[in-house]
Amino acid sequence: MNYFHLPLEEWTNRFVNEWLIPVLGGFFDSISNIVGTFISWVTNLLLFLPAELMALILIFLAWRYAGVGIAVFTFIGSLFLGSVELWDAAMQTLAIVIVATLFSIVIGIPIGIWSAKSPIVNSIVRPILDFMQTLPSFVYLIPAILLFGLGGVPAVISTFVFATPPAVRMTTLGIKQVPTDVVEAARAFGSTYWQMLTKVQLPMAIPTIMAGINQTIMLALSMAVIASMIGAPGLGSVVLAGISRVNVGLGLTGGLGIVVLAIVLDRITQGIGEKTK
Amino acid sequence: MENKIEVKNLTKIFGSNPKEGLKRLKEGQSKEKILDETGLTVGVNQASFKIEEGEFFVIMGLSGSGKSTLIRLINRLIEPTAGEILIDGQNITTMNKTELMNTRRKKLGMVFQKFALFPHRTVTTNVEYGLEIQDVPKEDRNKRALKSIVDVGLKGYEDSYPDELSGGMQQRVGLARALANDTDILLMDEAFSALDPLIRKEMQDELLTLQSKLGKTIIFITHDLDEALKLGDRIAIMKNGHIVQIGTPEEILENPANQYVSSFVEDVDRSKVLVASNIMKKPDVITTWKEGARAAIKKMEDAGLSSIFVVDKQKNLKGLLTIDDAIKAYKNNSWVEDVLIHDYHTTSPDTPLNDLIQIATETKYPIAVVEDEKLKGIIVRVSILSGLTFGKVKEEVTD
Structure with a gap:
């Protein structure tokens, strides 16, 4: 099949090194600063709160939205995280998840709305989302390092890229699922574009959008762990240390910490989603 | 009496080149021939009629006859290809977005076949919707909503959600929502077709009572001749996008304009069996x-x-x-x-x-x-x- 040589690798490297970084480097630096500041705020806030208070907040949310069972699980999970000295690592991971998810929501939902309303936008956005979701997540890590250096910022950026598609897709789906006769009724009564969106389409799409946000959070958590390879602090780096030292115990401890965090986050956000139905 | 609504040569052709279809329609070509040769679907074919203020006008036809398209052309939920629609003498087909929106708000209420209620809103806030989007103050719109809720006999259900109500009650909400705006004209698209026969009859009776009390001009779509005969002051019968006959129930029963109408009338012709x-x-x-x-x-x-x-x-x-x-x-x-x-x-x-x-x-x-x-x-x-x-x-x- 080798009919002609396609130097994609050289082209990409030349593009990145000779154009992207020299020309847009300043732009990426300012993004890096903003995201970095944001991460340190959230991390500092989560670590500033006493672990007991933070645990109580999580237990309360779990009880409120997911029932007594999950509240008990959250209590035991918090005790576990504290007892294996992973509380701080868990909060660092949570901070990356929170920041990345916020970016995903703030950027993903408007794009989702736009592509629900415009077939042209939809036909452009869909292949990009496919690309974002199917490209192996490790592949984003390389440009993320080049453009944003090591640490929390490239972790959040690559997590954002990986976790945004469900927020966009489920928003589009939620709005398209609003029955046509209901949309027709809103039009027949003389709604403006904005009234239609805020009073009819978005409220009716909220359960679907919430399911999308839940997916986004789960993907963000899994990517935040992988991003430890580019220096993201948190539970992922504990597992990574376990791998590099072939330390089974450390790997299992970090791994269980991730499971605890994942279950608590999943059940709470799912519960919030169901309450909106 | 004054014409409330006047429709002149209203035509809707679905497809990519409606002008071609329009030309062929004017030459008198049939809907089937146009579809075969150009792929264009004729929804409504040069419909003309006048409706007086306070008249109950029924448009009857089988599915695919273009009746639902026709009623949606009147408030431009579907854009007409050609023709004019005059409401109180104003041509709605040439209105810009804002004028159209205001006409919909002030003059045209609509009731839908499958109710089309907002599931996330209570009965009251559903009924209030049309007033809410016009920024009517909360107290005022609440009062007006309550009045229409009482009018349709739903007092006591103000805070229920649509999925807690039966089909008949949901359609009452749909009717109240249209009434709350206090428009002169009500467009009703197969409003009772989704209801079971007993509830349907009850709703028909109540609609007639309401109509005599409120004096609305009503355009009512149905596929059911019995319903048309019962409700209509005049009935327009549609076939293939074309209005075949317009007349009072008596005129239609007595002098069917053509084979199509008489086959309809025969179907329900109790005049031969009853004495x-x-x-x-x-x-x-x-x-x-x-x-x-x-x-x-x-x-x-x-x-x-x-x-x-x-x-x-x-x-x-x-x-x-x-x-x-x-x-x-x-x-x-x-x-x-x-x-x-x-x-x-x-x-x-x-x-x-x-x-x-x-x-x-x-x-x-x-x-x-x-x-x-x-x-x-x-x-x-x-x-x-x-x-x-x-x-x-x-x-x-x-x-």
């Missing part, structure tokens, strides 16, 4: 001439009639007394016998309904059903129509 005795009312509001003018006037007043049949002791029919004549007789202190009129129609109990339609459209008095000169029953115009519509015996007639 006069099936639909006549018991003659319980009659008077003997011995009772005098005063008693006759009292009886007419109680029953809400403008004329009354007069019989003798053996129930032999003697004549008809109108209220005007009765009052004259009472004032002049003259005999009832002297002011009786005899130019009413009589019929035998076994006359087919078919033969009575013509008489009923001409006469202004009830028809007397007579056997051996005795008065057996009375037929009023409305019983012929309802007999045709429901084929039911309204009241058991006993001697």
